[in-house]
Amino acid sequence: MIKRTLFPLLLLASSLASAAELTEMEIRWLKAGAGVLNYAKQELRLPIDITVQPQARANDVPLALGYDNGRCKLVLSMRGNPTAEDILDKVPAAQRALMIEAMVAHEIGHCWRYAQGTWHALPAGFEERRAQIAAEDQLRDTRREEGYADLVALAWIHQQHPQQYASVAAWMRSVREPSPAVGTHSTLTWLQLAPTGAAFSPELAIVEQAAQVWRQGLLQER
Numbered sequence: 001m002i003k004r005t006l007f008p009l010l011l012l013a014s015s016l017a018s019a020a021e022l023t024e025m026e027i028r029w030l031k032a033g034a035g036v037l038n039y040a041k042q043e044l045r046l047p048i049d050i051t052v053q054p055q056a057r058a059n060d061v062p063l064a065l066g067y068d069n070g071r072c073k074l075v076l077s078m079r080g081n082p083t084a085e086d087i088l089d090k091v092p093a094a095q096r097a098l099m100i101e102a103m104v105a106h107e108i109g110h111c112w113r114y115a116q117g118t119w120h121a122l123p124a125g126f127e128e129r130r131a132q133i134a135a136e137d138q139l140r141d142t143r144r145e146e147g148y149a150d151l152v153a154l155a156w157i158h159q160q161h162p163q164q165y166a167s168v169a170a171w172m173r174s175v176r177e178p179s180p181a182v183g184t185h186s187t188l189t190w191l192q193l194a195p196t197g198a199a200f201s202p203e204l205a206i207v208e209q210a211a212q213v214w215r216q217g218l219l220q221e222r
Contacts, residue, residue, distance in 0.1 A: 025078050025085070026052060029063065032097040033104030036156055037074075040108045044207065046115055047071040056081035065107040067119075072111035074104075087175065095167060101160075102153040102168050105206075109152030112207045113145060120145065123215055147190035147217055150176070151210035158197035159206060165197045190217040 022030070030037075030050065040046045051073045053060070060077035062084040067073065078084040087103075088096045113119050120141040150172060157168045169191070176187050193199060193213050200209040 022052065023079060026076055028097070029076065029078070029100050029104075032100035035160065036101060036105045036108055039156075039206075040111065044108075044112060044205065046108070046111050048111060049073050051075045053077045053079065055079055056084070062087075063103055063107060065110045065114075067111070067114040072114060074107055074111075090174075091171060095164070098157075098161060098164055098168060099171055102157055102172065105153040105156035106149040108156075109149030109207065109210060110145065112152070113148065122218065123211070126218060143186055144214075144218070147187040148210055148214045150187045151190055151194060151213050152206055154191075154194050154197075155200045155206040155209040158200050159202065162197055169195065189220060190214060193217055 037048065041048060047070060049071055051066075053075060056062075056077040056079055060081060062076065062078050062081060064075045064077065065072060066075060088099060091099050120138075153172070154165070154169060158165050161168070173188065173191050176191060190213065193216050199213050201212060202209070204212070
């Protein structure tokens with residue numbers, strides 16, 4: 001088993017930059033996502049640990065989220081990962097922190113679903129559809145979760161960086177477009193429902209803003 005080092009969210013407040021254990025890339029990514037992580041902890045009351053892998057494994061993505069013993073684990077797999085920042089290759093340097101922030105918000109969307117006990121579950125009113133889904137159709141379940149998480153990311157960007165919304169939304173669509181039509185990350189059904197921030201209701205928490213648009217996408221599946 002690979003040993004993992006856990007960093008409490010306290011690091012994200014003021015002492016992150018002085019954490020000698022972290023690499024320059026890890027610090028950059030965590031600083032970029034600090035605002036949304038603090039929001040998740042303080043406003044959404046989500047239980048989140050930061051996990052840094054001392055050595056990335058083959059095919060590890062740089063940022064992922066797991067759930068264990070009632071806590072979300074935001075996992076950074078950047079050490080020894082030559083492709084860790086490939087996803088940002090076409091992003092202007094001045095906007096990379098913004099895109100990382102959107103990626104962290106995406107993972108917070110996953111955390112919310114796990115913490116609410118609704119992972120791979122449909123909202124009220126869709127249960128009759130659930131009975132028709134075969135056990136092997138985990139791919140569609142996962143694609144729905146990715147769609148919801150993408151919408152959380154966009155709702156966060158609209159709330160915090162409304163003037164940058166168009167840039168982030170366009171980047172997210174470009175990242176998702178190469179996915180096969182049946183892939184787990186083929187979320188264009190949902191991204192197309194939020195071409196502008198007007199798709200979201202700012203009076204709600206970002207997780208609820210995303211849920212409203214997400215349900216519209218589920219209706220299109222019927």
